[in-house]
Amino acid sequence: MSSELIKKYFRYNRLPHIWCPGCGHGIILRSVVEAIDELGYSKDEVCVVSGIGCSSRAPGYLDFNTLHTTHGRALAFATGIKMANPNLKVIVITGDGDCTAIGGNHLIHAARRNIDITTIVFNNNIYGMTGGQYSPTTPQGEKGTTAPYGNIDKNFDLCELAKAAGATYVGRSTAYHAKLINKLVKAGMQNKGFSFIETVSVCPTYYGRKNKKGNAVNMMKFLKDNAVNVKAARALNDEQLKGKFLIGELYKSVEPEYTDEYKKIINSFQKER
Amino acid sequence: MEKKVKLMQGNEACVEGAIAAGMRFFAGYPITPSTEIAEFSAQKLPRVGGKFIQMEDEIASMAAIIGASLTGLKSMTATSGPGFSLKQENIGYASIAEVPCVIVNVQRGGPSTGLPTSPAQGDVMQARWGTHGDHPIIALTPSSVRETFDLTVKAFNLSERYRVPVVLLLDEVIAHMREKIEIPSKDEIEIINRKKPKVNIEDYKPYETDDSDLVPAMASYGEGYRFHVTGLVHDETGFPSNSPVVAEKLIRRLIDKIEVNKEDIILYEEYNLEDAEIAIVAYGSTARSAKSAIDMARDEGIKVGLFRPITIWPAADKIIEKLSKRVKTIIVVEMNLGQYVYEIERIASKNCSIKSYGRVNGELITPDEILDKIKEV
Ligand SMILES: Cc1ncc(C[n+]2csc(CCOP(=O)(O)OP(=O)(O)O)c2C)c(N)n1
Ligand code: SF4
Numbered sequence: 001m002s003s004e005l006i007k008k009y010f011r012y013n014r015l016p017h018i019w020c021p022g023c024g025h026g027i028i029l030r031s032v033v034e035a036i037d038e039l040g041y042s043k044d045e046v047c048v049v050s051g052i053g054c055s056s057r058a059p060g061y062l063d064f065n066t067l068h069t070t071h072g073r074a075l076a077f078a079t080g081i082k083m084a085n086p087n088l089k090v091i092v093i094t095g096d097g098d099c100t101a102i103g104g105n106h107l108i109h110a111a112r113r114n115i116d117i118t119t120i121v122f123n124n125n126i127y128g129m130t131g132g133q134y135s136p137t138t139p140q141g142e143k144g145t146t147a148p149y150g151n152i153d154k155n156f157d158l159c160e161l162a163k164a165a166g167a168t169y170v171g172r173s174t175a176y177h178a179k180l181i182n183k184l185v186k187a188g189m190q191n192k193g194f195s196f197i198e199t200v201s202v203c204p205t206y207y208g209r210k211n212k213k214g215n216a217v218n219m220m221k222f223l224k225d226n227a228v229n230v231k232a233a234r235a236l237n238d239e240q241l242k243g244k245f246l247i248g249e250l251y252k253s254v255e256p257e258y259t260d261e262y263k264k265i266i267n268s269f270q271k272e273r
Numbered sequence: 274m275e276k277k278v279k280l281m282q283g284n285e286a287c288v289e290g291a292i293a294a295g296m297r298f299f300a301g302y303p304i305t306p307s308t309e310i311a312e313f314s315a316q317k318l319p320r321v322g323g324k325f326i327q328m329e330d331e332i333a334s335m336a337a338i339i340g341a342s343l344t345g346l347k348s349m350t351a352t353s354g355p356g357f358s359l360k361q362e363n364i365g366y367a368s369i370a371e372v373p374c375v376i377v378n379v380q381r382g383g384p385s386t387g388l389p390t391s392p393a394q395g396d397v398m399q400a401r402w403g404t405h406g407d408h409p410i411i412a413l414t415p416s417s418v419r420e421t422f423d424l425t426v427k428a429f430n431l432s433e434r435y436r437v438p439v440v441l442l443l444d445e446v447i448a449h450m451r452e453k454i455e456i457p458s459k460d461e462i463e464i465i466n467r468k469k470p471k472v473n474i475e476d477y478k479p480y481e482t483d484d485s486d487l488v489p490a491m492a493s494y495g496e497g498y499r500f501h502v503t504g505l506v507h508d509e510t511g512f513p514s515n516s517p518v519v520a521e522k523l524i525r526r527l528i529d530k531i532e533v534n535k536e537d538i539i540l541y542e543e544y545n546l547e548d549a550e551i552a553i554v555a556y557g558s559t560a561r562s563a564k565s566a567i568d569m570a571r572d573e574g575i576k577v578g579l580f581r582p583i584t585i586w587p588a589a590d591k592i593i594e595k596l597s598k599r600v601k602t603i604i605v606v607e608m609n610l611g612q613y614v615y616e617i618e619r620i621a622s623k624n625c626s627i628k629s630y631g632r633v634n635g636e637l638i639t640p641d642e643i644l645d646k647i648k649e650v
Contacts, residue, residue, distance in 0.1 A: 076333035080340025
């Protein structure tokens with residue numbers, strides 16, 4: 001199955017990828033591609049856009065229309081693409097730093113517009129590409145190369161942020177829960193509007209090493225042990241949920257989509273003519 | 274489109290020109306004195322099936338027009354001073370990824386928020402060197418409302434032809450001035466569209482150049498050519514490379530594609546230069562004052578003329594060099610404390626003396642002042 005997918009969707013001559021052994025990004029990418037495959041979209045109608053970071057190298061390996069932009073700006077480039085051709089299925093692949101530090105403004109505004117873009121954040125809680133500095137999702141008290149005494153910044157809950165800004169589909173999964181990524185991406189891409197999917201990744205090279213989280217296997221085990229599905233969580237009390245994080249479909253709503261609304265304006269003039 | 278005569282502002286003429294040239298996407302963020310360009314675009318684009326979006330900032334606007342251009346629409350953004358500074362990183366992206374687009378910068382007094390509603394010509398160097406690294410750029414500077422229309426069309430044509438970001442460098446005077454202009458009819462306007470690939474999908478290399486013009490053919494997203502675009506140094510396939518050979522080859526080609534096509538790119542105007550002993554170099558609204566000053570000086574028998582760069586980047590170096598061999602002095606008059614004068618010095622200082630006259634108080638340079646300067650030399 002996996003090798004079939006690689007043949008069909010990956011730019012074979014661009015492999016091997018740059019990711020370290022044990023990095024969670026590859027697992028997530030595979031689930032994303034599987035989801036696109038199962039949706040049956042043609043390679044020509046899919047456009048994958050990214051910013052800068054380890055995660056943002058993903059589009060280069062994929063045989064779709066692909067764009068590797070500037071740090072933090074993927075959503076703004078993607079907005080231009082989607083406006084220019086609303087028939088394209090636009091996916092943004094981004095890192096936690098890319099999406100919510102330098103790109104935070106673009107995230108909230110893309111969500112607010114409810115433009116039909118599916119954003120998948122590979123959240124490894126650190127800046128991987130630049131070597132382990134703390135990011136807006138590094139938990140308080142943990143370390144990065146720029147937080148040698150422990151990070152005092154409060155960290156973002158990415159899903160709450162996206163929901164508050166106006167995203168109409170929000171979900172979270174992890175590199176351990178690959179099947180769930182697949183499900184969320186499929187639902188997100190079918191949602192007519194801004195979809196936000198956080199995938200908790202692992203970066204054993206920096207986050208893991210800096211914070212003594214053990215090897216990649218230990219880090220994956222952490223994801224397995226501490227993620228609780230929203231449905232299961234309903235049966236648990238606060239005590240039982242302490243220190244855990246929720247995964248699954250977190251929010252869904254139906255709102256007018258941006259390019260559709262703009263089309264109505266264009267159409268109003270066509271009638272006039 | 275019929276030929277029509279209208280009273281129009283520079284900013285409005287810019288939008289009319291853009292739409293005539295085929296602009297179908299505009300992304301922007303309001304800033305004085307460029308705001309009317311966004312407003313007119315918002316009004317007019319949906320009427321021709323085009324699209325307007327007000328983005329959250331200038332960085333996003335620049336990003337959005339690159340995305341839209343790669344998806345096949347002729348795209349433009351407009352801004353002033355501080356917003357132009359914000360766009361610079363993505364202007365570099367458009368340069369290396371060879372994405373046609375037009376960036377209008379209606380200059381205002383700076384630095385920082387400076388003098389928001391006063392004229393200035395302080396972004397001449399930023400237009401050339403604003404983004405990091407060696408990169409190609411073309412910048413055009415109109416001196417009238419009608420010329421703003423024409424040069425906006427030209428800006429799109431050059432950007433499409435050479436796959437390069439083109440800066441339209443206005444100043445506040447031209448942007449806000451109203452003049453009666455005759456808008457040419459459709460068949461009077463030359464329109465150039467990007468070169469499309471002719472090869473099979475499997476053989477398409479997005480950055481391969483066979484032609485002597487050094488410009489690769491360009492597919493759009495969604496057309497069936499699935500290609501990769503990056504701001505990293507890349508080879509002909511579009512994929513990143515760390516090879517010094519690839520890097521040198523790419524950056525040199527980007528610079529050379531403008532260099533070898535200079536004759537097609539460079540526009541200028543000469544006024545009373547045939548017998549001139551003194552040449553004024555001035556552009557934008559300042560060139561209008563310079564013309565009056567020259568008329569006044571000629572009445573007094575002083576042999577002075579004007580060289581007005583219309584394409585301000587790349588500079589008309591060969592022509593300016595020739596001119597510098599004919600005249601005794603060149604006076605560069607600009608609403609800054611000396612920017613373009615550096616370029617003129619580079620080109621001409623071995624042949625004649627060069628003087629600089631500038632001001633930065635937010636007021637126009639008057640013909641009388643220029644006349645005084647002429648009399649000084
Ligand atoms: C304007 C700008 N600032 C900073 C950088 C340097 N930079 C490159 S990647 C990166 C952080 C990437 O972190 P993240 O988005 O979390 O992705 P990861 O590498 O962890 O997958 C930074 C700061 C840059 N390329 N551009
Ligand atoms: S540095 Fe971290 S995020 Fe980057 S490839 Fe290595 S493991 Fe993955």
